[in-house]
């Protein structure tokens with residue numbers, strides 16, 4: 001199951017939600033004080049019930065998402081945490097319903113409408129205030145989850161390598177992606193997607209944050225995004241090596257990372273030298289984002305890989 005975080009609704013704060021429900025109730029009328037009070041309470045109950053249900057049902061069942069999305073959500077906001085917040089909304093919904101049902105029963109039983117209203121309003125507001133943190137968390141999650149890209153099922157090439165070696169520069173030259181490029185490591189912090197048009201079909205190109213050669217448990221959150229892209233999305237990998245070491249990392253460490261990637265991911269790995277305008281190494285395909293050298297050849301190789309239908313063993317579901 002895929003998931004488009006951009007479709008998640010904005011979530012009100014507790015104050016805004018109380019405002020919304022009480023404002024709607026303030027417009028309600030009735031034939032007498034008692035009936036009016038009953039109508040007000042039913043309105044509050046309906047507004048809250050609709051609201052809570054809309055937020056809860058807009059979220060997918062996170063455990064059933066495809067691997068890539070599920071792990072990205074977990075890395076980005078924590079699945080346990082978001083489930084806890086959505087659970088708090090359900091709790092608030094049933095609590096406010098119960099308070100309102102009781103209030104209506106008391107009104108029908110002849111209690112003073114003004115007193116009942118005052119008490120129920122107070123208790124409902126207090127319940128909603130108690131979930132303020134959760135409402136805010138769900139709203140912040142929505143913003144953070146927007147960073148997870150929407151993917152297609154086209155043949156997918158993941159660019160990987162040490163930080164600052166020129167991955168984003170190459171990708172910006174050959175695909176529709178518009179990554180940020182800068183002369184310091186960890187410029188790319190999120191997974192970015194672009195496409196190469198290859199005569200009728202598309203190749204999906206994924207830019208990833210740079211990786212250091214170290215065990216997975218030592219990797220930071222930024223690097224882990226790259227690992228998830230490699231693990232779940234790559235039909236093929238382009239491993240970018242900067243032999244000039246102007247990236248700030250020795251060639252030896254880059255090769256060691258390359259070997260680790262070859263060992264851990266069972267897809268074709270294409271090795272490419274970047275910054276060809278700065279060096280004479282030609283024992284691998286050498287490309288330059290500055291002069292354009294090698295770019296055409298790189299796309300040709302990607303096309304051949306994409307045409308090899310064996311990749312069709314799908315990496316992620318519909």
Ligand SMILES: Nc1nc2c(ncn2[C@@H]2O[C@H](COP(=O)(O)OP(=O)(O)OP(=O)(O)O)[C@@H](O)[C@H]2O)c(=O)[nH]1
Pocket residue numbers: 162163164165166167168169170180181182183184185186187188189208209210211274275276277278287288289290291
């Ligand atoms: N001379 C030259 N410089 C390049 C070339 N490609 C990239 N650079 C420079 O190398 C630096 C890093 O480029 P990026 O494309 O941001 O590298 P990256 O691998 O995406 O880096 P991270 O996102 O930090 O992992 C920038 O200063 C680029 O201008 C190239 O072909 N030739």
Ligand SMILES: [Mg+2]
Pocket residue numbers: 167168169179180181187188207208209
């Ligand atoms: Mg980059």
